[in-house]
Amino acid sequence: MIIPDYRIEPADFQADNDDLHAVRDAVFVIEQRIPAEIEWDEQDRHSLHLIARDGEHNPIGTGRLSPEGKIGRLAVLSAWRKQGVGKSIMAALLAEAQKRGWPEVRSNAQLSALGFYKRFGFVTEGKTFFEADIPHQSMRLKLQPLEVPERRTINPGRSSVAAVEFGHFDDALRATLTIIKDARRSLGICTPNLEYPLYGHPDIAAALRQFAIQSQDGGVRIIVRDTTTVIGQAHPLIELTQRLPSSFEFRTPIEPEDLQYSSAFIFNDRDGYLFRLFGDRYTGVWSPVLPSRNRQLTEEFDRFWQRCEPCTAFRALNI
Structure with missing residues (x-):
């Protein structure tokens, strides 16, 4: 992919x-x-x-x-x-x-x-x-x-914000927190291996927990390419999903092309997104409100999701 x-x-x-x-x-x-x-x-x-x-x-x-x-x-x-x-x-x-x-x-x-x-x-x-x-x-x-009724409407009062580049972990952390905190019903995450420095950060875990508790009829969908490096970790996100299993769903790719995908991104249902070309680097672009790019990532993520299979490696952990 x-x-x-x-x-x-x-x-x-x-x-x-x-x-x-x-x-x-x-x-x-x-x-x-x-x-x-x-x-x-x-x-x-x-x-x-x-x-x-x-x-x-x-x-x-x-x-x-x-x-x-x-x-x-x-x-x-x-x-x-x-x-x-x-x-x-x-x-x-x-x-x-x-x-x-x-x-x-x-x-x-x-x-x-x-x-x-x-x-x-x-x-x-x-x-x-x-x-x-x-x-x-x-x-x-x-x-x-x-x-x-089926038209996708832009949230009232939220004007588009031009995407900006970031080049440091702290910038990626703050932007990711903004994406999570702005979400109302759904989040999509594509990650190589649940990068521990980012998704294991206590602020991220707290924001995801708050979202899971407050969101209704929604949740977090997560595509994890490499599950082997996650198994056995004391990962805050995995621990969170064990406590709130109905709010999180994991899938993993099976197609050879998808398995080679190396980028990482997160998007919400409020037109925000963050995209990193290389999942092992904390450089990329993001915007809290950019409907065109958010829509593109959402559609590609949905197609990717359909090609993936449920993450049985995490199911063994009662997720």
Whole structure:
């Protein structure tokens, strides 16, 4: 599993034109050898464009939604493929179409990408055809109308706070405490081995205990990659979960790719998050309120959680 540091945001076709060109030219014009005069068309000026940027604001992916409800120009730089960027762009484009109340969206998908589109529910229609000497297939997806009760609402009075970097343990400790104390119903934690200096810290244990006691119909979900280093430890978090087992749930990865995941993060249900690229280092980025990044981590965590299995190593400890 990879959860790189990137974000999806709307692009202004004029102001962000160079960045859109950087991605689309690299993927379509250079890599796929599509003539530039075909790749760029009149629809670009009238379409909604989304752009993916890495942690240093560099463009890494694009996608557009035309006024006729057609999704296209979905491109991700080669170095960023198979890391969820394309899925995030597609999900954001579909969400924009739903906000507009459109009953469906269409796309002309390259045959090599049919599996990607089908995973979102697109179905094929008509025969294969060629565009720029590349075989394509028309596809269509019916959209479910948005229901007001199901919309994710931002907490009233809480404005977004730009993410800031931290480089010391004390900073990571204070930020983690803020994430926990701000939570209302749920927390998600992805950790290599329940890092003792952080999650064994008495202030963290106290904050988690208070959350577990006060939260209703919620709890803490924890993904632990390496359980072997935890077994046998007098770990405050394990002791806490033994006393409050209904508030904590552990899972551990089984897929080879997930087992190699080395980052660590925590997020709450109040749009706060903290992300460390390397779980054995206390450097990273965090924000108490940043809905876009929080949502991305939440969605990736949910997918990761579904691939994991219940943590039987901790179950032996009556957790």
